[in-house]
Amino acid sequence: MVLDKMHARGSGPRVMMTRQPTEERSRNGGLRVGEMEHDCLIAYGASMLIYERLMISSDPFEVQVCQKCGLLGYYNYKLKTVICSMCKNGENISTMKFPYAWKLLIQELQSMNIVPRLKLAEA
Known part of the structure; x- marks a missing residue:
């Protein structure tokens, strides 16, 4: 059951308007970092991870x-x-x-x- 839920990707399709990774597993989407995840990462001092996720890997x-x-x-x-x-x-x-x-x-x-x-x- 866990194998059915697992999903990850290195690169893949992007939305044309925002140039960000697509959503949802069915569309081969990426795991997106939202505002709450962003704030949690800041609280734990992970600024380089945030920079890499929001700038280098995204758009x-x-x-x-x-x-x-x-x-x-x-x-x-x-x-x-x-x-x-x-x-x-x-x-x-x-x-x-x-x-x-x-x-x-x-x-x-x-x-x-x-x-x-x-x-x-x-x-």
């Missing part, structure tokens, strides 16, 4: 952030340079790694006219 994504205004930038393939969408130049741009789901959250907040800004201490 890492490179984001360009403007140091001046704190908004997300983009890469212009025609000019082959990074441009800030607010400042319209690429002088003060830093590249950072965040989960893709975080980038989606920022974009959804911006679509609701809520503009989160990042303050970068060191570039």
